[in-house]
Amino acid sequence: MKNSIIICVIFYFQSLNAQKIFGKIVNEQKASLTGVNVYFxxxxxxxxxDFNGNFSLNYGSKLNAVLVVSSVGFQTEFITDKSNKTELYIVLYPVAQILKEVIVSRDGFSRQEKIKLFREQFLGTTTFGKKATIENEDDIYFEYNKKSNTLTAFSEKPLIINNNALGYTINYELLNFITHFYKLSIRSSDVKKSYYAGVSRFEETDNSSKTLKRRVNSYQGSQLQFFRTLAGNLWNKDNFLLFKGSFQANPKDFFTITDTLDLKKITVAKQIKGLDKMKFVAEFTLLYKKADQSRIIFETTNFYIDQFGNNSNSENILFSGKIIEQKVGDMLPLNYGIN
Structure with a gap:
């Protein structure tokens, strides 16, 4: 499947009942750590x-996102099991200082070419994607495997992304980035599949009326809107429509939605004919506002969606077409539009 992309978001199934969580963060010697990022x-x-290593956060009772604790020089902690806890005591451990080996690459591609490919596959090539910038591109390093025609990107520090068009600065910890090519190439036109995963914190920098309108434009037809559409059964001609082959399909014939605590469990009906050899569960065409066409393939029979539109099993739900043009440069926070 050409030019498909998988975007992975860490997701867990723990229902949170409290609306406030607080705690203290220290190092191995139990000394308080100041300025540690704590975010969903x-x-x-x-x-x-604060100066004493203390923090507190207010959040909605149905938030199902991972709590991330991050500070430069320390291993990032991902807190998923907070059941019945409103107070946390977290110890951060230092990252082992390993001198990176400098390897003279003989793949024939320059760093400039790799950065260009990374921007296209990570930030995107839409209007907003092209305007977004990464402050610390020098912290990104690459490895190209000529045997598998894959480009992998790494960063030991969070990427600082300035998205002035949408009014956000994004602190993005890149956990994984790999792009597969059909042949020995560094061009986006030869991309077979691209995958990136990470955790992100959004800080609002502008909420002017023009910026808010641009956010609406970015949300429309996005994967975030699609999963909210699916979970809420909000299909209509001014939103997403589902097609099987050339014919419009009734989503109720293919998706069973079950309430599970604060989550929606989605069960996908397996389509046997024509898909068994490819190990797909189901595939559909999506049409947004009768214009933008995309394709979606499910490699899982079950997944979950929370009230924000955050979904599990991201690696098993593949998109292609119009919807994958939006990448990090068009990304909105999961709590966008949710009171």
């Missing part, structure tokens, strides 16, 4: 620790 992945809900 993919949202604007975050803070930093």
């Amino acid at each position: 992945d993919g949202t604007t809900i975050g803070t930093i620790t």
